[in-house]
Amino acid sequence: MKTAELQAIYVMWIRQMKKYVRSKSRIVVTIVQPLFFLFILGAGFSSISMPGLGENVEFIHFFAPGIVAMSILFSSMFAGISVLWDKQFGFLQEVLVAPVSRISIIIGRTLGGATTALIQGFIILFIAIGIGTPISGVTGFILTVIFMILISFSAVGFGLILASKMQDFQSFPIIMNLIIMPLLFLSSAFFPVAENKTLLTIAYFNPLFYMVDGLRGSMLGIDNSVIQNPLISLGIVTTICIVMLLIGSYLFSKSEA
Amino acid sequence: MDIIKITNLTKKFDKLTAVEKVSFAVKKGEVFGFLGPNGAGKTTTIKMLTTLLNPTEGTATIAGFDIIKQRNQVRQNIGIIFQEPAIDTDLTGEENLEYHARMYGMSKSERKKRIEEILDLVDLQEKRKVLVKNYSGGMKRRLEIARGLMHYPTVLFLDEPTLGLDAQTRRAIWEYIKKMNKEGQTTIFLTTHYMDEADYLCDRVGIIDHGKILIMDDIRNLKNSVGKDVITLSCDDLNKLKNKLEEENWISKIKQYEKTLTLGVEKGDEKIPIIIEIAQKINVLIKSISVRKPTLDDVFLSYTGRTIRDDEQKNYLGNSMLPRFRGGHH
Secondary structure, eight states: OOHHHHHHHHHHHHHHHHHHHHOHHHHHHHHHHHHHIIIIIHHHHHTSOOTTSOTTOOHHHHHHHHHHHHHHHHHHHHHHHTHHHHHHTSHHHHHHTSSSOHHHHHHHHHHHHHHHHHHHHHHHHHHHHHTTOOOOHHHHHHHHHHHHHHHHHHHHHHHHHHHHHOSSGGGHHHHIIIIIHHHHHTTTSSSOOTTSHHHHHHHTTOHHHHHHHHHHHHHHOGGGSSSSOHHHHHHHHHHHHHHHHHHHHHHHHHOOO | OEEEEEEEEEEEETTEEEEEEEEEEEETTOEEEEEOOTTSSHHHHHHHHTTSSOOSEEEEEETTEETTTOHHHHHHHEEEEOSSOOSOTTSBHHHHHHHHHHHTTOOHHHHHHHHHHHHHHTTOGGGTTSBGGGSOHHHHHHHHHHHHHTTOOSEEEEESTTTTOOHHHHHHHHHHHHHHHHHHOOEEEEEESOHHHHHHHOSEEEEEETTEEEEEEEHHHHHHHHOSEEEEEEESOHHHHHHHHTTOTTOOEEEEOSSOEEEEESSHHHHHHHHHHHHHHTTOOEEEEEEEOOOHHHHHHHHHSSOHHHHHHHHHHHHTTSOOOTTOOO
């Protein structure tokens, strides 16, 4: 690979890191919001006996992987969609006339978006561990990290798809409220879905379910996930990730500034 | 040597033909101006030449490289200053330049040296560490010009370089453009709808309207084609006076517009009394009359049949509903 291509990947990556570090409000919101969910919702629900949690599992511990997944999902998706900002503010043109391939630009952007999202994800993860969420050993931790990375890349890819199809940000709240939120509710991030046959059937068609369930199984131990074989969820999530990235890159490379 | 060579370049958007069979060449070291009202096809042409849009038909070469088949070589050889601002306002001026240089494959020592040079050229040394969102409109434009020049482009494209800037900043930017053309031997291809800008900067201009080139020549030749002097007059019966004046052989060109007649003549101040006399003989009352040296506006008027300002007004009303992001923050 030519140096210019590597430089382009680096530029796209470092640019997002700098912008992330500089926007204090974004850091606060993206880290504080999931913590509010974790502590306030977690405290509220922990007093209710909820079927399907498994033996000796506190709600807040069940809830933690869901919140880690949610925070990675949201901020990766946003990183993907932020291509739209560059389009609207003209910066995308500057990038597209540079003598580098579109693929390098996409790789750099994806890495940048995923890095910022994973930083947040790890902060939430360590806070969750700090308040006593058990980790099921070294293998479990490694699997957790792998799932976090896959979730992040899938969501950046999804964001790129949206950014290529959307003209402006007006449709963004609609997509968030009508597509992402229901999928998240049905993913078992907030409550177990296995107790209800209908919910479970729907969940099997929900990509987010495999992400959340796989992450929970890796973190808390396999007994806590619906799909008892982590390799199945891992395979499905890897496939989703590759498909999202391929479609996202294809659509982005076709876009004209 | 022709640094830009355009052959039959055409771009169609669905049914609309934005650029139709445009062919011309620009010589190395030249400042070439592409004039036309909004929506004439200037920006579309620039976007095709800079590989941002694919032509529907035809092609062009820049520094010998084909804009369709050798995109990367073309991109390496050109610098662009876009009509809409295209800098990252969340980064500092220096970071914008640094990242640009990296993407054009410049080495670390090259980058360092060039950033110093270029910041001196556009007088932004003191603001290099300031976030671009805190720059004024003129400073942003200067930074964009600096960035366009970072990688020593053979051809620099400027799309409406001074749109929306105040008179003083425009002057300063014109000086930078002249300076880099002289010192750096950079060929400059600019589009504008300000006639004074083209007049001041360009060696040669082409006028484009509705996607077609109407005329292309040296500025001096174009102005002479209108007449040495231009007399503009209004009266109560334009047709009658026009018919009468057409019999006079000292008038090189007569054009009738909605409310005025323009005449191309030599020694215009001596002709005013003669014209008034002719008008009196046929009982036409002259309301106003003036003489001046031809400007590019007259050239534009004579080739397109309307002034660029008429168009601007219409376009202004038509476009005012579109969102504008110039100088915006996020």
